[in-house]
Amino acid sequence: MFPETGLGSLAVAPAATAVFTAVLTEGPLSRVSLARRLGLSSAAVTKAARPLIDTGYLHELAATERTGPGAGRPASPLAVRADREFFVGVKITADELIGVVCDLRAAVRATARRPLAAPDVEAVLTDLGQLVDGLLDGPGDYRVRTRRLGLAISGDVDRTTGLVRYSPFLQWRNVPLGQRVARITGLAATVENDVKALTAAEHWFGEGVGAESFALVTVGTGIGCGLVVHGRLVSGSHGVAGEIGHLAVDANGPSCHCGGRGCVEAIAGTQAIVRQARERTGRPELTIDAAVALARAGDEQVGAVFARAGNAIGSGIAAVANLVGPARIVVSGEGLAAYDLFEAHIRTGFERQAFGAAAQCPLSIRPLPFEEWARGAAAVSIQSLVVP
Amino acid sequence: MFPETGLGSLAVAPAATAVFTAVLTEGPLSRVSLARRLGLSSAAVTKAARPLIDTGYLHELAATERTGPGAGRPASPLAVRADREFFVGVKITADELIGVVCDLRAAVRATARRPLAAPDVEAVLTDLGQLVDGLLDGPGDYRVRTRRLGLAISGDVDRTTGLVRYSPFLQWRNVPLGQRVARITGLAATVENDVKALTAAEHWFGEGVGAESFALVTVGTGIGCGLVVHGRLVSGSHGVAGEIGHLAVDANGPSCHCGGRGCVEAIAGTQAIVRQARERTGRPELTIDAAVALARAGDEQVGAVFARAGNAIGSGIAAVANLVGPARIVVSGEGLAAYDLFEAHIRTGFERQAFGAAAQCPLSIRPLPFEEWARGAAAVSIQSLVVP
Structure with missing residues (x-):
């Protein structure tokens, strides 16, 4: 049996859920500001917030803290008690x-x-x-x-x-x-x-906060993508979505374990990079760490493998931008420990293939600690x- | 000045808009069924429908028409008066x-x-x-x-x-x-x-009715795509979405007018097909109609051009399925006048690149009269x- 779930009786009302979610992800927020963005009356916000305050999930900040420029009389913004x-x-x-x-x-x-x-x-x-x-x-x-x-x-x-x-x-x-x-x-x-x-995590507490749409691309053993469109995670009518790793970007590229050809993952996944680096150097014992070290030391053959991989990832990211048009795209994953070898090529591939104004979509490319x-x-x- | 817009006072209430939209796109529907799917009380449905009936936009079908198997007492479904x-x-x-x-x-x-x-x-x-x-x-x-x-x-x-x-x-x-x-x-x-x-049109009156997500792909001079996700058209945060024609599917493919390389449109757009057919046959005067005629007559060189084009389109459609996972995909457009030359290759390209259960997404491939x-x-x- 699962223990009791949810905020219990606190957030059964849709208004309470909406108020709590807004303060949690975008707060602190004044009641006036909450009412405006949620389409509720101030009284409804106050009523929804009260049990959340009583149970210690929300608290009122001091009235001297203004919520933004141009605010009239001092508001008392609601904030989450993070250690509740x-x-x-x-x-x-x-x-x-x-x-x-x-x-x-x-x-x-x-x-x-x-x-x-x-x-x-x-x-x-x-x-x-x-x-x-x-x-x-x-x-x-x-x-x-x-x-x-x-x-x-x-x-x-x-x-x-x-x-x-x-x-x-x-x-x-x-x-x-x-x-x-x-x-x-x-x-x-x-x-x-x-x-x-x-x-x-990015949608509620990171770069995706407040975005109607955004994408997170992860680079590592697999190459994956989470997509938020119209404010909700896309899960796919047939259970598949965000499979950026299996977009075909090279008609004559290597076969992929999925049965496709020239998939992003077959060119830029960790195993694919190791395989290509071994082929190019003739060293069948090469590991990913050794490949990274060689590329950093200026080995042109192995450097070209990372360049091709970065380009393939950039093409895949451009496909996301061209099809869905997210407000922003975060690129991360353990593969980006080799970030210095990838970043420029990801951007080059993206810029070449992003169509018109899709190129304006900001890319945040950053390593991802396993935590x-x-x-x-x-x-x-x-x-x-x-x-x- | 634009003349008066909207249903006027009839559909100012959100309930009236919801009732009218549901009956228009999915009707005829009984009041009970409308109440259930819209989360309204039966009284609210009746109230919302009355002015729409009074002004002739909706009417009641005879009570003997059942709405579906297992219906209890005869309902009187509401239907749209199409010639209103x-x-x-x-x-x-x-x-x-x-x-x-x-x-x-x-x-x-x-x-x-x-x-x-x-x-x-x-x-x-x-x-x-x-x-x-x-x-x-x-x-x-x-x-x-x-x-x-x-x-x-x-x-x-x-x-x-x-x-x-x-x-x-x-x-x-x-x-x-x-x-x-x-x-x-x-x-x-x-x-x-x-x-x-x-x-x-497909979303409200065609194969997209009732689908949470679906895609329409058009093949012709340009290759475009309209996407519905979470029940709404995707328009793109930067004004770009559905640009399936500019997905890169061949890293060594032809340059595209957009600045990219190996775009679907640079391989499968009408101009691209004509260009490739001219190159392969050495006949610089060839038109699209002549190319279609040659391929239908069994010319292998020109047939290969259509095969490559179909494969590229199939790869692009698989990208839509892998990323977004629509419930179904309609493929149409004036280019599909040459439908017999394309269809098998579109399906082959799609099936090769659709990832796992994404291959279950039904494709409707059909010509599109200009009307x-x-x-x-x-x-x-x-x-x-x-x-x-």
Whole structure:
């Protein structure tokens, strides 16, 4: 059984959910400003906010703090009490668990990592229970104000039920991960695909705040994309969306494991880069770290591999901009540890293929610490508090 | 001045707009069924429908008509009176006007064509006025029940103001087309980009009805795409969306007029096909019609040009499916007059590149009579009646 979910009776009313979401993601906000942006009366805002204040989720800032230029009489903006509740986030990879404790504003308060003894479900659950205990019972004593946990995992996940339908790296099929983890930890668990979890974090607490549409592109072993359009995550009518890694950008390019040809991932995924670097140098033992080192040392052959990869990623990102037109695009992922080798080529590929005004779409290209994936998991857990 | 817009006082209430839209696009529907799908009480539906019935836009079907299997006592579904009002739609091309009169359900009642004497604004407006007069004063006597007109034109259009910012085929810049046409015809005018207008027609009156997401791809001189996601047309934060023609699908492909390389349009647009067919046959005078005839007669060189074009289009469509995951995709356009040469290759390219379950997305590939573009313009005009 899952423990009690949602804000409980606090946010059953749509107005309370709307007020809390707006203050959480875009606050502090005055009641007047909330009323305007939500299309509610000031009285309705006040009524919706009261139980949230009474239970300590919101508080009023001092009246001297103005909400913006041109404000009339001093307003008392509503703000979230970030330490009212804490959330655990865990990213599950094939060989390691990465965990964080976040506050209500998704700020990371504590982190922990744990290598996996084995990738089978029982072993992972044991390790996960110990990781979570360590986070909650360690310094900071987060246990008492933590009721929820989010899990991020690559693959096909049903967020509604917490079922992992298929995770290729772990070779899991139809694992009821949410239920299992809830039972072990005593926390309400939410499970989400890792790219979608990162997108949720950017949408509510990052560069996507307030954007009607935006995209997050992740570069690493896989190349993925989370898309927000009309303010909501795109999930795909047939369960597939954001598969930027499988756009064909080179009709004569290498075959891809998906059955396609010249896919972005078949040119720019970590394995594809290693394979091409080995071919070009004639060194079959080359690792990705060694390839990065060679390229940084000026090796032209290996440098060309990264250039081609960056160009392919840029073409794929341009495809997102040309088709959907996001307000902005964030490019990140562990592959961007080699950011210095990629960035210029990603931008070149993007600028060449972005059509007309689509080239105005700002690209934020930045490395992604692995803890960010775990923070994404925590963000999904925060969302489950607000919108059960 | 634009004449009076909207249903006037009839549909000022959001409930009336919702009821009318649902019956128009998905009707006939019983009040019970309307209440359920709109989240309204039966009383609210009845209240919203009354003025629409009083003014003749809706009527009740006989109570013996059941709404579906398992219905309890006989319901009296509400239906639209299709001939309550008529709408003119005009597609403006570089050398011709195509006009239609449609009823409220977007059924074509009359059609007319008129070659353009010259592509300059004044000449086009003169021809357009005569075309509209001919449609409204001819057989059917549509004049008395026609208040609105829609215009579809390729290029960058601001639907809100009726301004044509840029139309490359006509070489128009910043033409206040809506205002000018309203003055000449006495009809309330709505102007929309032609691909978006076609998408609107499919969304409200075609294969997109009831779909949360779908895509329309047009193949011809240009290759375009209209996208509906979360029930709304995607317009792009920077004014660009649906530019499937400028996705890069061949890193070593031909240069495109947009500055990119290997764009779908640079391989599969009509001009690109003619250019490649001329190169392959060594016949610099070849037209598109001659190329189609040669390919149909079994010429392998020209057949290969169509195969490559179809494959490129299929890759582009797979990109739409992989990124956005529409419920279905309609592929159409004047280029599909050569449908027999394209279809198999479009499907091959799509199936090769569609990722996993994205391949389940149904493709409807069908030719598009030019009158359909004009019907799209009329559909936009119908939308302006319902949602001013």
